[in-house]
Amino acid sequence: xxxxxxxxxxxxxxxxxxxxxxxxxxxxxxxxxxxxxxxxxxxxxxxxxxxxxxxxxxxxxxxxxxxxxxxxxxxxxxxxxxxxxxxxxxxxxxxxxxxxxxxxxxxxxxxxxxxxxxxxxxxxxxxxxxxxxxxxxxxxxxxxxxxxxxxxxxxxxxxxxxxxxxxxxxxxxxxxxxxxxxxxxxxxxxxxxxxxxxxxxxxxxxxxxxxxxxxxxxxxxxxxxxxxxxxxxxxxxxxxxxxxx
Amino acid sequence: xxxxxxxxxxxxxxxxxxxxxxxxxxxxxxxxxxxxxxxxxxxxxxxxxxxxxxxxxxxxxxxxxxxxxxxxxxxxxxxxxxxxxxxxxxxxxxxxxxxxxxxxxxxxxxxxxxxxxxxxxxxxxxxxxxxxxxxxxxxxxxxxxxxxxxxxxxxxxxxxxxxxxx
Numbered sequence: 001x002x003x004x005x006x007x008x009x010x011x012x013x014x015x016x017x018x019x020x021x022x023x024x025x026x027x028x029x030x031x032x033x034x035x036x037x038x039x040x041x042x043x044x045x046x047x048x049x050x051x052x053x054x055x056x057x058x059x060x061x062x063x064x065x066x067x068x069x070x071x072x073x074x075x076x077x078x079x080x081x082x083x084x085x086x087x088x089x090x091x092x093x094x095x096x097x098x099x100x101x102x103x104x105x106x107x108x109x110x111x112x113x114x115x116x117x118x119x120x121x122x123x124x125x126x127x128x129x130x131x132x133x134x135x136x137x138x139x140x141x142x143x144x145x146x147x148x149x150x151x152x153x154x155x156x157x158x159x160x161x162x163x164x165x166x167x168x169x170x171x172x173x174x175x176x177x178x179x180x181x182x183x184x185x186x187x188x189x190x191x192x193x194x195x196x197x198x199x200x201x202x203x204x205x206x207x208x209x210x211x212x213x214x215x216x217x218x219x220x221x222x223x224x225x226x227x228x229x230x231x232x233x234x235x236x237x238x239x240x241x242x243x244x245x
Numbered sequence: 246x247x248x249x250x251x252x253x254x255x256x257x258x259x260x261x262x263x264x265x266x267x268x269x270x271x272x273x274x275x276x277x278x279x280x281x282x283x284x285x286x287x288x289x290x291x292x293x294x295x296x297x298x299x300x301x302x303x304x305x306x307x308x309x310x311x312x313x314x315x316x317x318x319x320x321x322x323x324x325x326x327x328x329x330x331x332x333x334x335x336x337x338x339x340x341x342x343x344x345x346x347x348x349x350x351x352x353x354x355x356x357x358x359x360x361x362x363x364x365x366x367x368x369x370x371x372x373x374x375x376x377x378x379x380x381x382x383x384x385x386x387x388x389x390x391x392x393x394x395x396x397x398x399x400x401x402x403x404x405x406x407x408x409x410x411x
Contacts, residue, residue: 048265072398109349109356110350134344134346135321209246211246212246212286
């Protein structure tokens with residue numbers, strides 16, 4: 001450890017994870033906090049990180065409220081039914097209320113969405129719309145780059161910090177640079193955890209000819225769950241892996 | 246199956262190392278060429294394949310549906326806004342696909358939120374996000390019962406569609 005530096009960063013908003021959620025949170029944070037120091041920390045490179053690294057051929061959830069295709073309440077009923085009641089309905093509703101404006105924004109940014117004859121987005125299911133999404137992630141990453149004060153690529157957050165003065169309050173996070181081994185300390189007034197879900201839980205990962213054949217990103221190591229658990233945050237850690245899924 | 250590197254083409258520039266989301270593309274310290282160090286953790290996301298300026302990286306398809314001897318080449322061009330795929334079968338047949346990756350000049354139409362009008366206190370207290378409710382696009386042609394007083398879509402309970410939702 002003697003060779004490794006410790007790097008300190010004081011920020012107003014710390015976003016842990018630079019996938020779809022993290023880059024989106026970075027973008028939105030800048031709108032509400034103009035003169036804030038907004039820092040996004042990602043273990044890979046935000047241009048191609050998270051579960052949308054390779055692109056995505058569909059947006060899994062689009063209400064179509066403007067054409068009265070579905071309403072947010074419809075989505076809550078679907079989610080409740082699909083998950084056999086084990087769902088935070090308020091979160092499902094909130095997601096459904098805001099997802100359309102988000103998709104419309106992506107279209108304005110240049111994401112190619114397929115249209116049908118009526119000029120509506122082409123559906124391939126009740127909730128899903130089709131896109132040419134090879135650059136879905138780079139486009140959203142571009143938005144985050146325009147918004148963040150600083151983006152740390154290749155820094156893996158390992159633990160959250162607790163606030164010294166206030167009990168049960170997060171005061172930032174610590175992690176390591178994957179390339180140099182430098183230890184990074186982020187002191188933050190607010191921390192948003194947008195880290196990944198967990199793959200390889202129920203089955204060992206595919207081997208042999210099936211190597212890498214997994215639905216979910218192999219690099220999602222469950223830090224979204226681990227970070228709050230390790231720091232014994234009593235916060236309501238919810239909304240995990242909710243975005244568009 | 247995972248990616249592999251043609252050693253004669255790779256010049257060790259490290260673009261793949263920089264982009265790999267799984268952090269498994271490394272430069273071998275001895276031969277100074279890129280190598281996939283952990284094929285089990287490769288998702289075939291093609292990030293490295295697209296990033297390689299020498300076209301030195303390829304991915305082999307699964308043998309059960311893609312017989313050996315094929316090739317997949319890809320060219321991503323941000324300026325043109327396209328991604329082009331060339332699939333070569335082992336009997337020489339070629340298939341070419343081109344798809345758009347963006348409909349607008351790259352990055353030019355992404356909001357710079359710092360330049361947007363600053364939200365006032367009322368906006369801070371509302372439930373609306375950036376560009377809402379405008380971007381919900383339910384503005385003028387919305388039916389009265391589809392929108393709440395907070396500007397977000399909502400529906401009265403007695404107007405719910407009947408039936409099971411899938």
